Structures are given as C-alpha cells and as structure tokens.
Amino acid sequence: MPVPAAPDLITRAALFGEPTRHGGQLSPRGDRVAFLAPRDGVTNLWVLSVDAMDEARALTDERARGVSTFRWAADGSTLLYLQDADGDENTRLYAVDVASGATRALTPAGARADILGVSAADPGAVVVALNDRDRSWPDVVRVDLTSGARTVLQRNGGPRGYSSFLLDQNNVVRLGVRARGDGGADVVAFESRGRSRTVFEIPFEDVMSTRLLGFEADGAHVLMLDSTLGQPDTQARDRTALVRVDVATGEKAVLGEGDRADVVDVWIDPVTGAAEAFATEYLRREWRALNADSQADIEFLDRSLTGDFTVASRSADDTRWIVVEESPTTPRRSYMFDRAGPAGRRLTSLFSHRPELQQAALQPMAPVEILARDGATLVAYLTLPAGSDVDGDARPDAPLAMVLLPHDGPWARDSYGFDATHQWLANRGYAVLSVNYRGSAGFGKAFLNAGNGEWGGRIQQDLADASEWAVTHHVAEPDRIAIVGAGFGGYAALAGLAFTPDQYRCGASFAAPANLFAMLDLAPASQREQLYRRVADARTEAGRQLLRVRSPAFHAGRIRSPLLLAYGAHDPRLTRGETDQVAQAVRLRGILTYLTFPDEGRLLVRPQNRLSYLAVLEHFLGDCLGGRVEPVGASFEGAEMNVYDGAVNVPGLSAFSRRPAQPAVQPTSQVVDGSIESESAQSPEAAAEPQQ
Structure with a gap:
C-alpha cells in the first residue's frame, strides 16, 4: 500500500502572521x-x-x-x-x-x-x-472624550482595596469586589453619601470561579457567574452557574447551569441587560436558550454555519450582531447577522480572518478524557498529522513524535476549536496534545482549587500522566516527546525537564517564572494574598521551602535535555536574572538555545519577533524530534532579538548573536524587610556585546 504524500507545508506566516482582518x-x-x-x-x-x-x-x-x-x-x-x-x-x-x-x-x-x-x-x-495614583489599586475615573478632563468617581486603595468594579447602564459605580485578608472577597454596594454595604461574600475557593457580569436596565438586579450558591441537597455548589442577584437583598436565582462544566459565556440583551442564553463547555461548547427568540437564533446559526459560533458584537438596538464561526478545520470567519430585517434572519459574510488558510490541509481535533494516577479526569485535545490515522479513530496507525502543550494561566483552559499551534505542529509531522491539568478553569471549583500549592507537584504529575497516556495508547513514541509552553506553560516545560529529566526529549520555555520567589515579589499587592494561597506562602518557613523545591531555577543543573529558553525584556512579571540563572546552569552542557526580545513583554506582539521565535522553535523541534522544517527564509527580517546560545543551530540566527553573561553562583533567596529577594546573575542585556 503506497504511503500518502505529506501535505504541503503551511507557512508560519499564514498561521501566525497578522490576520487579514479580525476583531470586528x-x-x-x-x-x-x-x-x-x-x-x-x-x-x-x-x-x-x-x-x-x-x-x-x-x-x-x-x-x-x-x-x-x-x-x-x-x-x-x-x-x-x-x-x-x-x-x-x-x-x-x-x-x-x-x-x-x-x-x-x-x-x-x-x-x-x-x-x-x-x-x-x-x-x-x-x-x-x-x-496612576496607586499602582496596585486603580481608581475609577471618568474621562471626557473631548477635553480629556478626568474625574475620580471612586478612590481605591489597600490593604483592603477593590480588585474590580461594576457600573450600571448609566455608568454609575454600583458594586466593587473588595479583597479580604483570607484571600476571599466581599461584593460591596456603593450607596448615597459615601456609604457602602456588603451584599454577599465570596469565599477564597470561589474567587476565581465567580464573576460579576452586568446590571439589568432596572438597576436593581445584576447578572453574575457564581459558584457560591448553596443547593438544597448540598452545602456548596461546585460548578459555576448563571445567577441573577437582587442587589437590595442579596437574594440569588439560578438562571442556568451545566451538568459537567461551568457556564463560560452568556448572551445579554444590550437594551434590557437580561440574560438570553448561556454556554457551558466540557469537551465542547454547548448553547442553551433562556427564551424562544434566542432559541430561534441558536437554531438558525446552527443550520447556517458548519463550525461553532460566538457572538462578538451587537448593535445598541440588538438588530444586528457580528458572529464568529470556527472549528479545528475552519479558520475563523466573521458574519453580519441581521435579526430583524423584512425577510427575517439573514447571515452575510463579513470577512475571513485568514483567507490564506481556506485551502490548507487542516486536521481535525479530537477531545479525549485522560485518567490521572489518582483517578482524576483530565479533558485533553489531540491533533494528528495528515495520513497518520487511516481508520479515523483519533489514534495514529503507528506511534509518533509528540509535542505536549501545557497552557498558560494556570487558571485558564484549553478548548476545542481552531488552534494555530496544533495545526502548525501536526503539519510538521507531530502528534499534538493539550491537557487541562488540575488547576485549569471551567471544570468546577474543586478541580480548579485542586491545583492550589501544586505548581511543580500534582499539576506536573498530570502532564506526565498525559504523556504516559499517549505512550500507552500508541499515540507517542516514549523517547520522542517534547514539552513546549509560555507563561505558566513555560514554567511547566522547565519543571518537566528539571524534575523529571527522563520524561521529555527536549523542551521550550517562553516567559516562564523560573524563580517563584521572584514571581511573588513582583506581583501587585492586590494579587499577592491569592498567590500565597495558590502557589505557596512566602511568609512562612514551610512556604519558603516549597517555593525553593518547586522553582526550576534552583534545580536547572538537573536539566540534560535540549532546552530553548526565551523571554521579552519588558515582561513586568519576570526578572531578567531568573531566566539567566537557568541559562547559566544549563550552558556548559551545550544543549541550550537562549533568546531575548528587547522590545517585547510577556507576549510577542510584533509579528517580526513572533515569526522569528517560531522559526527558531521549529528548527529546534526538527533537530530534537525529526519533524519537517520550513526554511527560515525572511522570518528574521525586522526582528529585534538577542541570541546568547545556540545561534549556530539555525541558519541566519548568528546575525543576532551576543556574548552571554559570565557564570554566577547558583541562585539563592532570602527575606529582607519582609520581602523576598533573589540573588541573581547579571542579566544578558547588562553584559551583552556583539560576537566578533
């Protein structure tokens, strides 16, 4: 039987360059x-x-x-x-x-x-x-569009400041979410003459799964996503429900909830402020209407579109919507949805976000459920290369090299739909797996809070269990698995290479908090209590010990697999020194590729920089796992990038080469005047000079 020809390479520019049009x-x-x-x-x-x-x-x-x-x-x-x-x-x-x-x-x-x-x-x-007055606790300010004059409507400040505010439809500040010392919050109503009162409390366990949405037009009721409401047969609610609250009494009424997952999206009438429909998402997003008109909208969109849809925008009178359609094999497209025309409901194409992908060989995504070692269920998504799954059972005919993609957050989630990274890596010949480890959002507060104190612990075990699942189910070859991520995903990549050095063939980490002491020290005061409870409490000896055990910077000397390390120099959540600590520990092994982007932060916003990093990552994975590689071509043109290690591994990268900083002692941490300070080496930028 002849082997099917590999599909054409989908260019990095088509997948990750700026969309032709989007965000309508x-x-x-x-x-x-x-x-x-x-x-x-x-x-x-x-x-x-x-x-x-x-x-x-x-x-x-x-x-x-x-x-x-x-x-x-x-x-x-x-x-x-x-x-x-x-x-x-x-x-x-x-x-x-x-x-x-x-x-x-x-x-x-x-x-x-x-x-x-x-x-x-x-x-x-x-x-x-x-x-502008207090970096940690922003005030609420009215800004005149013509004169630019600013008027403070609500002054804010710690130690019990407000983390968020909610305005009514007249732009009056009505509610605030005030942080508590135990990591929980109070929802506070602002009343006349500067008075305020607590409407209800949000326990710490519910803070990340409870959110105010908006006031109804009567000003007396507010919609929210709520995991705190008790039920007759239980002491507490696990899944987040759509709830309507009487602001005067605090009385709550459940409007909708899911069987297996949280409510993640709501249609709200822009005129009345009332909820019309809601979506839950376990394996895939599912919409449920709250009235007959919305049910007709959902049925019309289901009939008219082949992919999943979201409502991106509405006119003030609600007669026109912009609807975005997508699926794993359908790049995003925007439509104008006229709901009240003389001919009834009508859908008109507005624009394709990436028309160059319309004819590309995009691959389906399969939702899967993975059992962790302790019996927890992990929702994951798998994409396979073209031609690797002849019988269509979402398992390759033979094990493949695989890339594991831990998501950022960690209090976010992976979802079903078009994913440029999945399509890119599958096109290069890899199986691609994204897993919602414990601590991910959307699966109930028990699952989310199961990640507390588990950075580098059970979260890391979940990722390892997902890799083992892929090997056991003949998806992945055991010695050809890479782990690649950014933000928390980058932390997980570093932790995987340092804590389980035999688990992964190689890893890539962008914008990773390698030293958790430094991460907590840089966090705004408004977030620190939450982080102490969700990561580790740096104010206690036990917490400091856990931070040291779980910080990859202190264990980077154990890394012996190839590592691609990168960050943006303006990232306010990192110190340059902590990434440099990892680099210095790994450098002498000759397995390091190390890049910095001097005009970027936590995200690679400039397309020249984004495409440059992805070109390096693609060559890195090609060397490590043997997949297909698109030539660099013009990928480096216009990029601002410094390369301290590994420049010889990618054609054209030597033009960005700089000398690395001199080696320094291994990092240590200490408490000084109540704050955590990390001893770190001089950053690459501080010592950089062009290679001769």
Whole structure:
C-alpha cells in the first residue's frame, strides 16, 4: 500500500502572521464596523460602512506594536483603544475620531488604564480603572472624550482595596469586589453619601470561579457567574452557574447551569441587560436558550454555519450582531447577522480572518478524557498529522513524535476549536496534545482549587500522566516527546525537564517564572494574598521551602535535555536574572538555545519577533524530534532579538548573536524587610556585546 504524500507545508506566516482582518465590532447604531487589519505590516484600526463593505479605511497609523484592544464609545463617532509600551502592560487609553482619524491620548503614560464602561446616558465620556495614583489599586475615573478632563468617581486603595468594579447602564459605580485578608472577597454596594454595604461574600475557593457580569436596565438586579450558591441537597455548589442577584437583598436565582462544566459565556440583551442564553463547555461548547427568540437564533446559526459560533458584537438596538464561526478545520470567519430585517434572519459574510488558510490541509481535533494516577479526569485535545490515522479513530496507525502543550494561566483552559499551534505542529509531522491539568478553569471549583500549592507537584504529575497516556495508547513514541509552553506553560516545560529529566526529549520555555520567589515579589499587592494561597506562602518557613523545591531555577543543573529558553525584556512579571540563572546552569552542557526580545513583554506582539521565535522553535523541534522544517527564509527580517546560545543551530540566527553573561553562583533567596529577594546573575542585556 503506497504511503500518502505529506501535505504541503503551511507557512508560519499564514498561521501566525497578522490576520487579514479580525476583531470586528459594530458601532452603537449598527451602521459601521470597526476592525483590526495590517497597515504597512502593523495592525491598526479600520472602519467600514455596512452599506459599503468594500470601502474600508484605516483610522490609526501605529508603526511599532499595533492595536490589539479597542471598543466603540457610546457617541458612535469615537473609537477607544489601549496600547502599552514594548510590553510593559501599562496600557494607555487613546481616542480616535472616526470622521477625521485624529488620535489623542486620554490617560498618562506609564499608568495602566482599563475600560470599565461606556453609556448612552453619558455618551461624551468613558469610565476607566486607572492606577496612576496607586499602582496596585486603580481608581475609577471618568474621562471626557473631548477635553480629556478626568474625574475620580471612586478612590481605591489597600490593604483592603477593590480588585474590580461594576457600573450600571448609566455608568454609575454600583458594586466593587473588595479583597479580604483570607484571600476571599466581599461584593460591596456603593450607596448615597459615601456609604457602602456588603451584599454577599465570596469565599477564597470561589474567587476565581465567580464573576460579576452586568446590571439589568432596572438597576436593581445584576447578572453574575457564581459558584457560591448553596443547593438544597448540598452545602456548596461546585460548578459555576448563571445567577441573577437582587442587589437590595442579596437574594440569588439560578438562571442556568451545566451538568459537567461551568457556564463560560452568556448572551445579554444590550437594551434590557437580561440574560438570553448561556454556554457551558466540557469537551465542547454547548448553547442553551433562556427564551424562544434566542432559541430561534441558536437554531438558525446552527443550520447556517458548519463550525461553532460566538457572538462578538451587537448593535445598541440588538438588530444586528457580528458572529464568529470556527472549528479545528475552519479558520475563523466573521458574519453580519441581521435579526430583524423584512425577510427575517439573514447571515452575510463579513470577512475571513485568514483567507490564506481556506485551502490548507487542516486536521481535525479530537477531545479525549485522560485518567490521572489518582483517578482524576483530565479533558485533553489531540491533533494528528495528515495520513497518520487511516481508520479515523483519533489514534495514529503507528506511534509518533509528540509535542505536549501545557497552557498558560494556570487558571485558564484549553478548548476545542481552531488552534494555530496544533495545526502548525501536526503539519510538521507531530502528534499534538493539550491537557487541562488540575488547576485549569471551567471544570468546577474543586478541580480548579485542586491545583492550589501544586505548581511543580500534582499539576506536573498530570502532564506526565498525559504523556504516559499517549505512550500507552500508541499515540507517542516514549523517547520522542517534547514539552513546549509560555507563561505558566513555560514554567511547566522547565519543571518537566528539571524534575523529571527522563520524561521529555527536549523542551521550550517562553516567559516562564523560573524563580517563584521572584514571581511573588513582583506581583501587585492586590494579587499577592491569592498567590500565597495558590502557589505557596512566602511568609512562612514551610512556604519558603516549597517555593525553593518547586522553582526550576534552583534545580536547572538537573536539566540534560535540549532546552530553548526565551523571554521579552519588558515582561513586568519576570526578572531578567531568573531566566539567566537557568541559562547559566544549563550552558556548559551545550544543549541550550537562549533568546531575548528587547522590545517585547510577556507576549510577542510584533509579528517580526513572533515569526522569528517560531522559526527558531521549529528548527529546534526538527533537530530534537525529526519533524519537517520550513526554511527560515525572511522570518528574521525586522526582528529585534538577542541570541546568547545556540545561534549556530539555525541558519541566519548568528546575525543576532551576543556574548552571554559570565557564570554566577547558583541562585539563592532570602527575606529582607519582609520581602523576598533573589540573588541573581547579571542579566544578558547588562553584559551583552556583539560576537566578533
């Protein structure tokens, strides 16, 4: 029987370059669509008229990092967007006049702004959370769109400050979530003359699975996702439900819940503020309507689309929606959904986010359930290379090299749908496995809280159990498994190589907190109590011992498999020294590739840098696991990158080579004046000079 030919290489640029168009948002009147698209290679804000969809025009002219987060102001003539400086996460708020394209900054540089609300009752303003006065506890501030004048609506501050606020539909600050010393929170109502009262409490175990959504139009009721509500037959609720709360009495009514997983999305009527439908997600997302009209919407979209759908935007009168469709083999597409036209419901194609993938050989994704060693069920997703599963049973005909992808967070989750990384690696010939280890969100608070204190412990065991499952089920060859991740996923990759050095053939880690002492020390005061309880309490001897045991920086000398290590120099959650500590421990083994990106933070926002890192990662995995490799080509053009180790392993990478810092002693940690300090080596940037 002839072996089927491998499919064409899907280019990294097609999968990970800037989308052609994406992020569509309807204006309040529903007559225009703002969206994101490249302008001279950098993502900017564009706008088009619904009556002239072929006549889009660019509104902004960002030349460096591009625009990623925006929304319409309530006046319908202004767009608001947030932009940081080289990844430092201090997002500054800008306003763009849609008619002229004139752009102006509304908040100061060096402070973080987050949009809390816009309102038809106050169309000339936006309300933001702004931390220019206190870095840890942002105030609630009204900003005038014309003059830029700022008025503090709610002053905030520790030690019992508010971690979040909720406005009503008139942009009045009505509720705040106030941190408690035990890691829990109180939901507080703000009343007249500066008075406040606690509406209800959120225990520590429920803080991450409980969230305020929005006020109904009557101002008397609020919608929320809630895991705290008791039931008649139990003392507590495990799964997060959609709940309606009477703000005056605190009385709660359950509107919807799932059988096996949390509520993860809700349709809310923009006019009344009432809930219309909700989605739960165990293996896949499932929608349930709360009224007949929403049921008809769901049935129409199910009939009209082949993939799963989400509602991305609505007009103020709710007659028009933007709906996004996707599936593992369907790259994202946006549609205009007219719900009240003379001919009834109508769906019109708006744009394909990545039209270059329309004809690509994309592979299906299989949801699987994996039993951990203690009997816990782990929901995971598996993608296989083309031609490797002839009988279609979601298992390859012969074991393959495999890449394990632990997700970031860790309090997030992997989901079913289009995943560029899965498609990329499967196209190169690897089996790809993503697993929701304990501590992942969406599977009930017991599963989420089972990850507390288990960084590098049971979480790491879950990842190892997923690898063993893949070997046992003939998905993966036991000696050809790589572990690759970013953020917490990068931490898990380092921990896997250091704590179980025989488990993985190689690993890649981007933006990883290698020294947990440093991670806690850098965390804002508003988050620290939560982190003490979820990672380890650095104020106690037992906690400090656990942090030392679970920090890969202190055990990097045990790493003997090839390691790709990288980070963005402006990442506010890392110290440059902690990544350098890992590099110095591994360097003499000759198995290290070490990169830094001097104009990036926790994410690789600039496409030149993103494609450069992925080109290095692809060559790294090709050397380690033997998969197919797309030539570097123009991937390094325009990149800002420093390479301290491994430059000779990838064609063209030597142009970015720098000398590494001199070796230093192994890292230690100590408590100084109540804070954790880590002794670390000089960072690469501090000692960098070009190689001769």
